[in-house]
Amino acid sequence: MLVKRYFVEKGLKYAMIQDDLKHQLREAGLVRVEVSQAPLGARVILYAQRPGLVIGQRGNNIQALTAELEKKYKIENPHVLVYGIDNPSLEPQALAFNLAEQLERGMYYRKIANSTLNDVRRAGAKGVEIVIRGRLSIAKSRMVRFTTGVVYKSGMVLGKQTSLGKSSALLKEGLVGVKVRLTKPGPSADAVFLREQQRTRGEQLVTESKRA
Numbered sequence: 001m002l003v004k005r006y007f008v009e010k011g012l013k014y015a016m017i018q019d020d021l022k023h024q025l026r027e028a029g030l031v032r033v034e035v036s037q038a039p040l041g042a043r044v045i046l047y048a049q050r051p052g053l054v055i056g057q058r059g060n061n062i063q064a065l066t067a068e069l070e071k072k073y074k075i076e077n078p079h080v081l082v083y084g085i086d087n088p089s090l091e092p093q094a095l096a097f098n099l100a101e102q103l104e105r106g107m108y109y110r111k112i113a114n115s116t117l118n119d120v121r122r123a124g125a126k127g128v129e130i131v132i133r134g135r136l137s138i139a140k141s142r143m144v145r146f147t148t149g150v151v152y153k154s155g156m157v158l159g160k161q162t163s164l165g166k167s168s169a170l171l172k173e174g175l176v177g178v179k180v181r182l183t184k185p186g187p188s189a190d191a192v193f194l195r196e197q198q199r200t201r202g203e204q205l206v207t208e209s210k211r212a
Contacts, residue, residue: 017073021046021065022093028053031085031093031165041077044069049094051084089123092165092182099130099178103169109136113146116180120148124185126161127151134176141174151183161186 018033029049036043048054055062062080069078088094095116102112113130120128127149135141152162165180 013073025054029094029097031091038079041079042075043079045081045083047083047085049085049088051082054082087123089119090125090184092163092180096165096167096178096180100167100169103171103176117146117148120182125149126183126185129181131179132176135173136176137173149183151181
């Protein structure tokens with residue numbers, strides 16, 4: 001029971017770290033946080049659109065972040081690593097951040113959503129869904145959805161091939177939530193390859209005929 005409680009508390013701590021860092025480093029476009037335990041301490045890996053803002057001049061931001069992790073979350077000897085992202089169009093969290101920023105700049109939600117759909121498909125994603133919810137005009141709150149391609153919402157591929165990004169935009173009319181669900185390129189985990197099965201079956205028949 002004590003072991004179970006330890007891992008639950010550890011998981012909750014790591015989840016709080018991720019939420020806190022995403023809020024603090026929003027301007028840097030932080031899209032993903034990975035926290036793991038290493039032999040010499042905790043390893044915190046940050047993936048951001050603008051890694052220079054995370055690092056800061058002469059590494060000042062990293063030093064402050066490391067000190068905060070030690071003091072606030074009681075993490076011993078944290079090692080913070082920062083990486084850029086290769087293709088923001090395939091990162092749902094980056095897409096959600098970008099959509100929220102454009103909404104706050106006053107851009108029309110349908111235009112930026114359709115533009116994002118096109119960028120994602122050109123990047124090779126199998127599908128994407130954008131959901132914008134809130135007071136988008138003077139009228140009452142509503143929800144709009146934009147979808148293209150295949151987007152999985154359940155099953156074994158959820159979390160492996162389909163990932164979710166969330167953000168929010170503060171407009172004059174009120175707070176607007178943005179949710180992006182993206183299906184990565186490549187065959188799905190439950191894909192069935194009939195040609196390979198037929199070839200294997202044919203080889204078995206030839207083997208059986210030779211034995212006869």
